[in-house]
Amino acid sequence: xxxxxxxxxxxxxxxxxxxxxxxxxxxxxxxxxxxxxxxxxxxxxxxxxxxxxxxxxxxxxxxxxxxxxxxxxxxxxxxxxxxxxxxxxxxxxxxxxxxxxxxxxxxxxxxxxxxxxxxxxxxxxxxxxxxxxxxxxxxxxxxxxxxxxxxxxxxxxxxxxxxxxxxxxxxxxxxxxxxxxxxxxxxxxxxxxxxxxxxxxxxxxxxxxxxxxxxxxxxxxxxxxxxxxxxxxxxxxxxxxxxxxxxxxxxxxxxxxxxxxxxxxxxxxxxxxxxxxxxxxxxxxxxxxxxxxx
Amino acid sequence: xxxxxxxxxxxxxxxxxxxxxxxxxxxxxxxxxxxxxxxxxxxxxxxxxxxxxxxxxxxxxxxxxxxxxxxxxxxxxxxxxxxxxxxxxxxxxxxxxxxxxxxxxxxxxxxxxxxxxxxxxxxxxxxxxxxxxxxxxxxxxxxxxxxxxxxxxxxxxxxxxxxxxxxxxxxxxxxxxxxxxxxxxxxxxxxxxxxxxxxxxxxxxxxxxxxxxxxxxxxxxxxxxxxxxxxxxxxxxxxxxxxxxxxxxxxxxxxxxxxxxxxxxxxxxxxxxxxxxxxxxxxxxxxxxxxxxxxxxxxxxxxxxxxxxxxxxxxxxxxxxxxxxxxxxxxxxxxxxxxxxxxxxxxxxxxxxxxxxxxxxxxxxxxxxxxxxxxxxxxxxxxxxxxxxx
Numbered sequence: 001x002x003x004x005x006x007x008x009x010x011x012x013x014x015x016x017x018x019x020x021x022x023x024x025x026x027x028x029x030x031x032x033x034x035x036x037x038x039x040x041x042x043x044x045x046x047x048x049x050x051x052x053x054x055x056x057x058x059x060x061x062x063x064x065x066x067x068x069x070x071x072x073x074x075x076x077x078x079x080x081x082x083x084x085x086x087x088x089x090x091x092x093x094x095x096x097x098x099x100x101x102x103x104x105x106x107x108x109x110x111x112x113x114x115x116x117x118x119x120x121x122x123x124x125x126x127x128x129x130x131x132x133x134x135x136x137x138x139x140x141x142x143x144x145x146x147x148x149x150x151x152x153x154x155x156x157x158x159x160x161x162x163x164x165x166x167x168x169x170x171x172x173x174x175x176x177x178x179x180x181x182x183x184x185x186x187x188x189x190x191x192x193x194x195x196x197x198x199x200x201x202x203x204x205x206x207x208x209x210x211x212x213x214x215x216x217x218x219x220x221x222x223x224x225x226x227x228x229x230x231x232x233x234x235x236x237x238x239x240x241x242x243x244x245x246x247x248x249x250x251x252x253x254x255x256x257x258x259x260x261x262x263x264x265x266x267x268x269x270x271x272x273x274x275x276x277x278x279x280x281x282x283x284x285x286x287x288x289x290x291x292x293x294x
Numbered sequence: 295x296x297x298x299x300x301x302x303x304x305x306x307x308x309x310x311x312x313x314x315x316x317x318x319x320x321x322x323x324x325x326x327x328x329x330x331x332x333x334x335x336x337x338x339x340x341x342x343x344x345x346x347x348x349x350x351x352x353x354x355x356x357x358x359x360x361x362x363x364x365x366x367x368x369x370x371x372x373x374x375x376x377x378x379x380x381x382x383x384x385x386x387x388x389x390x391x392x393x394x395x396x397x398x399x400x401x402x403x404x405x406x407x408x409x410x411x412x413x414x415x416x417x418x419x420x421x422x423x424x425x426x427x428x429x430x431x432x433x434x435x436x437x438x439x440x441x442x443x444x445x446x447x448x449x450x451x452x453x454x455x456x457x458x459x460x461x462x463x464x465x466x467x468x469x470x471x472x473x474x475x476x477x478x479x480x481x482x483x484x485x486x487x488x489x490x491x492x493x494x495x496x497x498x499x500x501x502x503x504x505x506x507x508x509x510x511x512x513x514x515x516x517x518x519x520x521x522x523x524x525x526x527x528x529x530x531x532x533x534x535x536x537x538x539x540x541x542x543x544x545x546x547x548x549x550x551x552x553x554x555x556x557x558x559x560x561x562x563x564x565x566x567x568x569x570x571x572x573x574x575x576x577x578x579x580x581x582x583x584x585x586x587x588x589x590x591x592x593x594x595x596x597x598x599x600x601x602x603x604x605x606x607x608x609x610x611x612x613x614x615x616x617x618x619x620x621x622x623x624x625x626x627x628x629x630x631x632x633x634x635x636x637x638x639x640x641x642x643x644x645x646x647x648x649x650x651x652x653x654x655x656x657x658x659x660x661x662x663x664x665x666x667x668x669x670x671x672x673x674x675x676x677x678x679x680x681x682x683x684x
Binding site for chain 1: 344346347481508509510511513514515516518519520522523525526538539542543546550551552567570571573574
């Protein structure tokens with residue numbers, strides 16, 4: 001029982017990270033039907049920005065988190081404007097391959113600048129290294145921080161999407177871009193704004209992971225990016241609450257598999273879930289099966 | 295349509311991951327000088343790619359040793375000429391370059407690569423061309439003796455994996471008084487598995503028992519779930535053989551979960567990155583190593599000073615092993631009856647009481663493994679607190 005509780009807490013922390021990244025995938029897919037494979041790399045850049053803020057500028061955790069979110073948001077907009085916007089009218093596969101190109105470009109540009117070596121975050125202030133014992137269960141301040149920050153950011157996102165004009169514009173563009181344009185919505189800016197939001201969340205996830213695992217490298221975005229993609233597909237790609245559910249589900253599944261079977265199978269289980277979802281419920285958990293006109 | 299797009303995306307992504315593995319082009323410009331007045335020694339190291347830091351560190355040590363020997367008049371009056379290539383951390387490239395070094399450049403010995411995989415790729419080439427290959431850091435057991443048969447032209451100047459695992463098991467039983475242990479190994483890494491196997495055997499032979507054996511894959515950062523799993527059990531030590539990239543976060547997470555048992559590892563821990571990644575959790579952590587920069591032996595002190603002067607940093611074990619390896623080769627060449635591969639090989643197998651910075655050793659002619667001492671390094675609160683030779 002104790003072990004299960006502990007594993008679930010581990011799963012929640014991991015799931016929060018996946019959920020934050022999955023949100024970016026799902027929002028971008030929702031608005032332009034593009035799977036932005038460069039998203040995992042935005043998360044990696046976020047981790048490095050946070051690292052630079054804390055190591056060189058000696059800023060605190062929350063300032064670094066904020067700066068990383070701003071920088072990643074800006075990076076998301078630049079990626080969209082430079083790489084995807086010129087391709088908006090070309091085939092889907094062209095945009096997809098471009099996304100993979102951007103992903104490799106970011107990975108190896110970062111490697112050229114900072115080297116392939118693993119880097120570690122500086123020592124954290126005491127309030128972040130504390131841990132609480134409840135029975136035999138240890139809850140570290142860092143996992144609380146990850147879960148808390150993620151939940152706050154997700155609430156903020158829900159607020160933006162459902163309660164603001166920009167959010168309304170996003171939803172409108174996602175439903176029908178042409179009709180939205182006729183209604184006077186600036187579609188290009190709305191798409192850029194969506195990239196900005198998603199990338200800022202990925203940047204936050206990067207800093208949280210840097211603090212939690214204390215180890216970052218230029219290729220760190222590949223696997224979490226893939227798993228967040230699975231999470232987004234699991235929940236129903238394009239649907240924001242689906243990404244949340246998917247993120248937590250994948251996090252918990254991974255933790256329980258390594259906790260009760262073997263950690264060697266956990267990646268296989270995650271991708272087996274992807275295959276099963278695609279076979280039995282291709283629209284995802286929350287998605288409606290809409291027949292598309294071909 | 296939607297489903298096809300996602301399937302397509304998943305497939306394309308798989309390709310992109312593969313593409314990430316392809317090598318970068320590197321140009322080499324060997325000095326094709328006349329062989330008459332020099333002793334040509336080939337260096338076939340990982341100068342770029344994922345394990346470049348091992349190769350680069352070894353070469354830094356080798357260069358320092360070569361400069362020292364040349365400044366002192368060379369080997370029997372002949373200057374050492376190093377011919378260096380980059381394997382790009384690729385084993386197939388290691389085979390090609392070894393052939394080139396032996397057949398085209400006519401070197402008397404090839405030193406490197408640093409990893410066991412690269413060294414194994416050279417065994418056939420070495421036997422065929424009758425030119426010895428020596429590594430300062432390849433620790434795989436089956437490198438010098440494969441299936442019970444000695445690879446005549448393959449040597450190493452470091453101890454092998456089973457010696458590390460055995461020593462760690464003895465240290466746990468004798469010094470730490472452990473009777474129960476947990477093993478956490480990297481299942482995608484031969485080095486880690488080799489250490490785990492020999493630890494397991496020796497620890498059981500000492501009367502101990504292994505209460506759990508867990509595994510992870512290279513690149514893992516999240517150890518919380520396997521650590522939570524073992525936390526409920528009672529054990530005296532954890533044996534965690536692996537590289538610092540994974541061991542650092544694993545140690546940090548173990549201490550955060552409240553696991554206080556001593557953690558032991560192998561020479562893969564030898565990096566300042568370990569302390570950075572593990573942070574304050576790096577206490578009661580011990581590892582087996584080839585050499586310690588805390589050693590006060592005059593030869594070691596002298597080496598550290600010379601290395602610092604040339605490279606501006608404290609030498610690590612790879613630097614020291616590279617340095618020793620070149621000195622070992624030079625010693626064999628100076629004793630060889632003639633400057634040919636087979637004569638040098640005989641001289642190498644015959645090495646007795648060679649004094650190096652990683653210890654004094656003699657070559658065991660039946661296994662081509664050096665008989666040498668091992669160093670235990672122990673951390674307390676993130677700094678080295680214990681250095682013991684065993």
